[in-house]
Amino acid sequence: MRIIRKNLKVVLFLIALLSFSFSYAQVKTITGKVTDAQTGEALPGVTIVVKGTTNGTITNFDGDFNINAEEGQILSFSFIGYITQEVVVTASDVINVNLAQSIEKLEEVIVIGYGQVRKEDATGSVATVSSSDFNQGATSSPQDLILGKVPGVNIQTEGGAPGSAAKIRIRGGSSMSASNDPLIVIDGMPIDNRTIDGMSNVLSSINPNDIETFTILKDASSTAIYGSRASNGVILITTKEGAKNQELKVEIESKVNISEIKKYIDVLNADEYRTLVNQRAAISSAVNPALLGDANTNWQEEIFQTAVGHEHNLGVSGAVKNIPVRASIGYTDQFGILRTSSMERKTATLKVNPSFFENHLKITAGIKYMNVDNRFADKGAIGSALRFDPTKPVFNKTGIYGGYTTWLTTDGSRNINGTRNPVAQLQQKSDVSDVNRYIADAQINYKLHFFPDITATLKVGLDKSDSEGSINTDLDASWVRTASSGVARDYTQERKNELLDFYLNYKKDLPGIESRIDAMAGYEWQHFWSAASAYEVDRFNTVIVNSKDETENYLVSFFGRANYSYKDKYLLTGTLRNDGSSRFQKNNRWGWYPSAAFGWRIIEEPFLKEIKSLSNLKLRLGYGITGQQELNKGDYPYMGIYQLSDSRTQYKLGDKYYTLIRPNGYDATLQWEKTTTYNVGIDFGFFDNRISGSIDAYKRVTNDLLNTIPVPAGTNYTDLLLTNVGDLQNTGIEFAINAIPVSTNDLTWQVSFNLTHNKNEVTKLTNYDDPNYKGIDVGNISGVGVGNTIQKHTVGHPLNTFYVYEQVYDANEKPIEGLYVDRNNDNTINEDDKYYADSPAPDVFMGFSSMLNYKNFDFGFNGRAAIGGQIYNNVIVGARYQEMTVNEYLTNLPSEINKSKFETAQQYSDYFLEDASFFRIDNVTLGYNFRDIIKDTFGLNLSARLYGSVQNVLVITNYSGLDPEVDNGIDNDIYPRPRIYLMGLNITF
Numbered sequence: 001m002r003i004i005r006k007n008l009k010v011v012l013f014l015i016a017l018l019s020f021s022f023s024y025a026q027v028k029t030i031t032g033k034v035t036d037a038q039t040g041e042a043l044p045g046v047t048i049v050v051k052g053t054t055n056g057t058i059t060n061f062d063g064d065f066n067i068n069a070e071e072g073q074i075l076s077f078s079f080i081g082y083i084t085q086e087v088v089v090t091a092s093d094v095i096n097v098n099l100a101q102s103i104e105k106l107e108e109v110i111v112i113g114y115g116q117v118r119k120e121d122a123t124g125s126v127a128t129v130s131s132s133d134f135n136q137g138a139t140s141s142p143q144d145l146i147l148g149k150v151p152g153v154n155i156q157t158e159g160g161a162p163g164s165a166a167k168i169r170i171r172g173g174s175s176m177s178a179s180n181d182p183l184i185v186i187d188g189m190p191i192d193n194r195t196i197d198g199m200s201n202v203l204s205s206i207n208p209n210d211i212e213t214f215t216i217l218k219d220a221s222s223t224a225i226y227g228s229r230a231s232n233g234v235i236l237i238t239t240k241e242g243a244k245n246q247e248l249k250v251e252i253e254s255k256v257n258i259s260e261i262k263k264y265i266d267v268l269n270a271d272e273y274r275t276l277v278n279q280r281a282a283i284s285s286a287v288n289p290a291l292l293g294d295a296n297t298n299w300q301e302e303i304f305q306t307a308v309g310h311e312h313n314l315g316v317s318g319a320v321k322n323i324p325v326r327a328s329i330g331y332t333d334q335f336g337i338l339r340t341s342s343m344e345r346k347t348a349t350l351k352v353n354p355s356f357f358e359n360h361l362k363i364t365a366g367i368k369y370m371n372v373d374n375r376f377a378d379k380g381a382i383g384s385a386l387r388f389d390p391t392k393p394v395f396n397k398t399g400i401y402g403g404y405t406t407w408l409t410t411d412g413s414r415n416i417n418g419t420r421n422p423v424a425q426l427q428q429k430s431d432v433s434d435v436n437r438y439i440a441d442a443q444i445n446y447k448l449h450f451f452p453d454i455t456a457t458l459k460v461g462l463d464k465s466d467s468e469g470s471i472n473t474d475l476d477a478s479w480v481r482t483a484s485s486g487v488a489r490d491y492t493q494e495r496k497n498e499l500l501d502f503y504l505n506y507k508k509d510l511p512g513i514e515s516r517i518d519a520m521a522g523y524e525w526q527h528f529w530s531a532a533s534a535y536e537v538d539r540f541n542t543v544i545v546n547s548k549d550e551t552e553n554y555l556v557s558f559f560g561r562a563n564y565s566y567k568d569k570y571l572l573t574g575t576l577r578n579d580g581s582s583r584f585q586k587n588n589r590w591g592w593y594p595s596a597a598f599g600w601r602i603i604e605e606p607f608l609k610e611i612k613s614l615s616n617l618k619l620r621l622g623y624g625i626t627g628q629q630e631l632n633k634g635d636y637p638y639m640g641i642y643q644l645s646d647s648r649t650q651y652k653l654g655d656k657y658y659t660l661i662r663p664n665g666y667d668a669t670l671q672w673e674k675t676t677t678y679n680v681g682i683d684f685g686f687f688d689n690r691i692s693g694s695i696d697a698y699k700r701v702t703n704d705l706l707n708t709i710p711v712p713a714g715t716n717y718t719d720l721l722l723t724n725v726g727d728l729q730n731t732g733i734e735f736a737i738n739a740i741p742v743s744t745n746d747l748t749w750q751v752s753f754n755l756t757h758n759k760n761e762v763t764k765l766t767n768y769d770d771p772n773y774k775g776i777d778v779g780n781i782s783g784v785g786v787g788n789t790i791q792k793h794t795v796g797h798p799l800n801t802f803y804v805y806e807q808v809y810d811a812n813e814k815p816i817e818g819l820y821v822d823r824n825n826d827n828t829i830n831e832d833d834k835y836y837a838d839s840p841a842p843d844v845f846m847g848f849s850s851m852l853n854y855k856n857f858d859f860g861f862n863g864r865a866a867i868g869g870q871i872y873n874n875v876i877v878g879a880r881y882q883e884m885t886v887n888e889y890l891t892n893l894p895s896e897i898n899k900s901k902f903e904t905a906q907q908y909s910d911y912f913l914e915d916a917s918f919f920r921i922d923n924v925t926l927g928y929n930f931r932d933i934i935k936d937t938f939g940l941n942l943s944a945r946l947y948g949s950v951q952n953v954l955v956i957t958n959y960s961g962l963d964p965e966v967d968n969g970i971d972n973d974i975y976p977r978p979r980i981y982l983m984g985l986n987i988t989f
Helices: 002-019 142-146 220-229 270-281 299-303 380-387 422-427 874-878
Strands: 028-036 047-050 056-058 064-069 074-078 085-088 097-099 109-112 115-118 126-130 153-157 166-170 183-186 211-217 234-239 249-260 307-320 323-335 342-352 361-375 429-447 454-473 486-510 515-538 543-566 570-581 590-601 614-628 642-644 651-653 656-658 661-663 673-686 691-710 720-743 747-764 776-780 789-793 801-804 807-809 815-820 844-854 857-867 870-873 913-915 918-937 940-957 979-988
Touching: 047 064, 056 064, 085 097, 109 126, 109 211, 109 234, 142 153, 142 211, 183 220, 211 220, 220 234, 220 543, 220 570, 220 590, 220 614, 220 673, 299 380, 299 422, 380 422, 380 874, 422 429, 486 543, 614 691, 857 940, 870 874
Parallel strands: 028 097, 183 234
Antiparallel strands: 028 064, 047 056, 047 074, 074 085, 109 115, 126 211, 153 166, 211 234, 249 307, 249 979, 307 323, 323 342, 342 361, 361 429, 429 454, 454 486, 486 515, 515 543, 543 570, 570 590, 590 614, 614 673, 642 661, 651 656, 673 691, 691 720, 720 747, 747 844, 776 789, 789 801, 807 815, 844 857, 857 918, 870 913, 918 940, 940 979
């Protein structure tokens, strides 16, 4: 897209030189410079006209101009892709203008699967976010750049750890058991979404500073070209590149940040805890106040810290002997607010894109290298910090167990039931990894000399990673106690993703019938391979794990697409893909994925020509079928697999021990899930697109949904079998609006807002109606035994719906322990009295942003809001006196105990369900641009931008916990998201 903009500038410059005549008979000569309001770059070829006359000129390649005009006349500045600006001539002889980009540029070309399309010709639901619109601040992972920017796209990090994983959902989830992650394509190469060992987030290995655009394909008419992997949407990432005839450009960026925890979980302090222990000791002999200490320890303060981080990037782009080149290096070093957590990332990229034979032959080749060193903190320390006795010090006086205070039994040995010392959990365990990743790709586009309407494209790519890591626990750690406990684990993994694409593209304008055809057909081969090993020993150096695993799968595809345009008003698009996957047996190996879409550019109809305020109006209709082959069951889900037992479950025969082999259950007829999507959308624009946006409504129906159902014992080596039996549907509405309320010489203001409403519902789970089948238990909760769940997938309800008892309250609105509503009126409280509450998914999700430019200053913010949905506060489930009724150790309690006063666990009560609604300001940024610091000195033109940013600024919510954004709506000791203060400097020359 950058190449297209540069070419447009040159074309407009030459056209303007030939088109305008100059008038020298005016009173005074006005000089000035025109720049991009966002980047500060000079704009060549901008048209300047004295309004109401034929007197005009254009800016030169440095953005400079001069024109004769009278005081009081109006100068009009216009340039393709920018908002036209008018300035009144005053007594000053100098007028400098900052032009704001038009948010909606109909002339631009957008990236789609296997090609590009003019934005005005797009018929699918496609959203593009370019680098100028990215979120500012500390963006350690690429998804941070578009957080809250696109309707229908919900991004949620797992927590505040550096490089933490993110859950990206496009129009809700389409599966229960398979992956709900979108397909991610980087520079035309679909990557393997499966987690790389030693790395939390597969995207954190990519330097966000190298990304030019995100394009999100949301409906099936745009995603079906990717067939069996596109049911959850597609994210296309395009990286930056050089431009032909571009002068050498150097960009340097440095950032420094400080992270701090915003809020602690409210637990009893030392004095409050002493008081409570003494009160309970008077009631129960099981509580022993003699175990209290004399310290005052805030365990959360002991495990969290104020963390620092810094990031540096250097990018060089331009043309070397007329060959466009871009190279970059980057370095990020980020510590986490939970002690011992950190991420260090080093990146390097090189991309060339020359063209030959009068642009008949174009070559794009690139390589990206990333090295990421992680240290993972034991997040279990967060829960321990809430429960460890606050009257005890961090360190003991005896020096045993590494010197950390530890609960002991009466005989002096470690009490295995007592809460672990949270500081010891962090300091006595080392969990580190080193990951290398290489992404190399090359693409050749050849426009046939003998038939220039046809372009042949060949693309090859390799995505390779290797990782190694180790997890070591100090031998004197208190929890290292038995021969079966691993204290040292080493692991390695290699992954390889190979790609071959070949397709032909036919483009033809048919002026005789006012038509345009763009057709494409191709073939794709992709191979995924991985190998992993693990070796673990216990404190006596006995091997307890020694495993090696190697796996692979292939995907072979044939695909095609045809776009037809009539009179630039009526648009038709059809796609068809045939995928064959080695993950399924030969009778189910191939699947067909068609789509069709219609677009009507209503703005081109004669009856709308007189409405000058209307600048865009287009109707889109789409239908398509996509698939899902990421079943989370490995590469051989349809085959009988035999699994080796570990060394702890060997069988003794005579004097020898033999490793056992057991078969796993499987379904030989397993096949992909299929999602059918219907979409209707309207794109609109007013006042030269100073107000623009879109409205979409959709329905997505997933069939052959994977579900684990009971089968007769002994028939398939298991009593539970994963098979295709379910159906699920998502319906929703998306709305996006962008506006430029103010655009003057000194001041521009851009705002955007988007809203999403999505509702999903399970419509089928079994092959036959069973009134006793209540659904699938999901949503693991902790704190009371193991294996407890709080949610269900159930027919007639959304995924992950909470399944709970209805709490009864007294006249003072206090919960009555153990008393629940008898919903079926049988005078007995049991499982039949549970009810389906809400799901974690919000009813409405919103994103908003604002950018204000005043002269050299810029000020922006962005945020999100959610309305509806529920969250289960698993943190305060431990607020019960029963936790203290032991005579050899004490456990602290959340301050919630003062409200609920529960004696025993009430984990299935809806008392712990809270409203998950929130309003969040994600980022606020203030910057100042130093333009033309050095100009024409040794051929340099140097500019800079200094800015400050605050992330995670504000959260308004009724939720009583740390953060209402948690995975699947269950808050269980989340790694807190920090508030980050950042200073940054960008230098360009």
